[in-house]
Amino acid sequence: MWDELKSLAAERDGRRIDALFAEDPGRAQAFSIASDGMLFDFSKTQIDAEVSAALVALAEGAEVAARRDAMFAGQKINETEGRAVLHTALRNLDGAPVLVDGEDVMPEVLETLTRMEALATEIRSSGITDVVNIGIGGSDLGPKMGAIALAPFHDGPRCHFVSNVDGADIADTLKRCPPESTLFIIASKTFTTIETMTNAKTAWDWLEAQGVGTDGKFVALSSNLEKAAEWGIPESRVFGFEDWVGGRYSMWGPIGLSLMIAIGPEDFRTFLRGGQAMDRHFRETPLAQNMPVMLALVGIWHNQILGHATRAVLPYDNRLARLPAYLQQLEMESNGKSVSIDGADLARNSGPVVWGEPGTNGQHAFYQLIHQGTRVVPCEFMVAAKGHEPDLAHHHALLIANCLAQSEALMRGRSLDEARDKVAGAFEGEELERQARHRVFPGNRPSTTLIYPQLDPETLGRIVALYEHRVFVEGVILDINSFDQWGVELGKELATALGPMVTGDEPADGKDGSTRQLLDFVHRNG
Numbered sequence: 001m002w003d004e005l006k007s008l009a010a011e012r013d014g015r016r017i018d019a020l021f022a023e024d025p026g027r028a029q030a031f032s033i034a035s036d037g038m039l040f041d042f043s044k045t046q047i048d049a050e051v052s053a054a055l056v057a058l059a060e061g062a063e064v065a066a067r068r069d070a071m072f073a074g075q076k077i078n079e080t081e082g083r084a085v086l087h088t089a090l091r092n093l094d095g096a097p098v099l100v101d102g103e104d105v106m107p108e109v110l111e112t113l114t115r116m117e118a119l120a121t122e123i124r125s126s127g128i129t130d131v132v133n134i135g136i137g138g139s140d141l142g143p144k145m146g147a148i149a150l151a152p153f154h155d156g157p158r159c160h161f162v163s164n165v166d167g168a169d170i171a172d173t174l175k176r177c178p179p180e181s182t183l184f185i186i187a188s189k190t191f192t193t194i195e196t197m198t199n200a201k202t203a204w205d206w207l208e209a210q211g212v213g214t215d216g217k218f219v220a221l222s223s224n225l226e227k228a229a230e231w232g233i234p235e236s237r238v239f240g241f242e243d244w245v246g247g248r249y250s251m252w253g254p255i256g257l258s259l260m261i262a263i264g265p266e267d268f269r270t271f272l273r274g275g276q277a278m279d280r281h282f283r284e285t286p287l288a289q290n291m292p293v294m295l296a297l298v299g300i301w302h303n304q305i306l307g308h309a310t311r312a313v314l315p316y317d318n319r320l321a322r323l324p325a326y327l328q329q330l331e332m333e334s335n336g337k338s339v340s341i342d343g344a345d346l347a348r349n350s351g352p353v354v355w356g357e358p359g360t361n362g363q364h365a366f367y368q369l370i371h372q373g374t375r376v377v378p379c380e381f382m383v384a385a386k387g388h389e390p391d392l393a394h395h396h397a398l399l400i401a402n403c404l405a406q407s408e409a410l411m412r413g414r415s416l417d418e419a420r421d422k423v424a425g426a427f428e429g430e431e432l433e434r435q436a437r438h439r440v441f442p443g444n445r446p447s448t449t450l451i452y453p454q455l456d457p458e459t460l461g462r463i464v465a466l467y468e469h470r471v472f473v474e475g476v477i478l479d480i481n482s483f484d485q486w487g488v489e490l491g492k493e494l495a496t497a498l499g500p501m502v503t504g505d506e507p508a509d510g511k512d513g514s515t516r517q518l519l520d521f522v523h524r525n526g
């Protein structure tokens with residue numbers, strides 16, 4: 001099927017996307033999927049009926065449906081770590097049994113959720129003014145992205161997120177927090193991550209130095225209950241989760257506690273319900289109408305078939321400002337691998353580089369390259385039909401107009417003739433030609449648009465689950481284990497070894513010339 005897709009791509013080389021609309025008046029509807037009030041429109045791509053059928057056949061050939069069912073059934077599909085992959089159990093609110101090694105995990109999942117809700121309710125009415133989530137990667141990006149996204153629903157204490165081992169992060173945060181009314185959440189699946197442990201210790205020392213003590217000031221979220229216990233945090237304030245919740249898939253459970261405290265247990269449940277609705281859609285809908293499946297297949301068409309190495313995620317929704325960063329971990333840590341599940345070299349490119357910024361800001365920064373650069377960057381637009389500021393509806397109309405204008409401009413472009421017309425009054429002769437050429441937009445650049453009524457907890461849940469499943473489908477088709485992350489280990493090991501060289505306690509013998517030079521600079525200037 002890969003070869004067939006390659007030849008379909010070759011046959012379509014140079015064919016204009018806008019011409020496809022002219023040929024088929026039903027194109028927009030045919031290449032869109034509506035589900036639970038959200039619309040995913042992928043008609044502004046070169047995908048036509050034949051390509052779409054071949055892509056779906058690719059997914060069928062990779063047994064996406066069977067692998068999906070294996071994931072939901074608790075099979076150990078994370079094979080390098082021998083673990084099940086069951087973040088979906090965290091949003092399985094009706095409690096239908098989910099078995100791991102023959103045991104139903106749902107009673108414990110729901111009990112933990114209830115305990116979290118009790119604590120969140122207590123904290124929201126206890127005079128706590130500030131909550132600081134100390135975590136990194138999957139223990140930071142999800143709740144932080146969610147807290148920004150759901151700002152209109154934020155009626156709990158202020159929430160801060162400290163992740164970087166750079167002391168600037170915690171120092172700047174602590175300046176904004178009154179010690180007597182601040183709660184710290186240590187969020188770490190392993191409870192060994194150096195950044196998080198260092199920041200947590202600094203917070204602990206800060207409270208003691210401020211004379212308020214640490215009693216009742218810490219909550220721990222982890223899979224490693226023993227390590228959490230070593231901190232002396234009472235059991236009632238420790239929330240565990242199992243190793244079948246991957247870090248970057250963990251915002252639905254205890255790692256989401258800061259978000260739950262911010263928006264309240266009820267809205268957090270609504271967020272879970274949104275994820276659950278997407279799970280249902282993913283499990284029950286035929287592949288060709290399945291939103292995560294088609295989102296993944298559009299990505300495979302652009303990356304592995306057409307060779308576009310990056311993908312821009314462009315939310316026209318300022319509160320999704322951290323979504324690109326969240327998706328960078330979700331997608332690149334999951335599918336940035338060079339070996340297939342059986343350990344052989346990957347037959348094709350791994351997942352794309354994902355990047356982006358909210359619109360309209362990006363338009364005034366990097367869109368120049370997207371429109372006129374030599375590389376094609378497939379764009380993923382997102383926008384809500386309605387904002388949360390009824391008095392500022394004119395802002396929202398402008399926001400939508402800009403979002404739609406960008407995908408239209410990318411598709412249509414501007415021909416040399418049109419460019420000549422633009423500058424005809426100002427230049428003539430050869431100069432007219434030269435000036436016109438600078439104003440040509442090649443167009444025919446693909447984009448997709450995800451549109452939803454309004455960014456609320458349920459919609460956010462759907463969007464996050466949509467992308468999780470997108471990553472899963474892409475991983476299955478590429479034959480990648482999307483659930484390990486061995487590629488982050490080497491840097492950690494070297495950092496541990498370099499620590500004493502930075503402080504000067506050990507010589508830098510044996511290090512390469514560049515590393516020695518950089519250490520020398522630190523020693524002379526630090």
Ligand SMILES: O=P(O)(O)OC[C@H]1O[C@H](O)[C@H](O)[C@@H](O)[C@@H]1O
Binds near residue numbers: 488
């Ligand atoms: O939650 P933790 O165990 O502290 O891990 C935090 C993060 O660090 C690791 O290096 C991984 O790359 C991430 O997948 C993980 O989310």
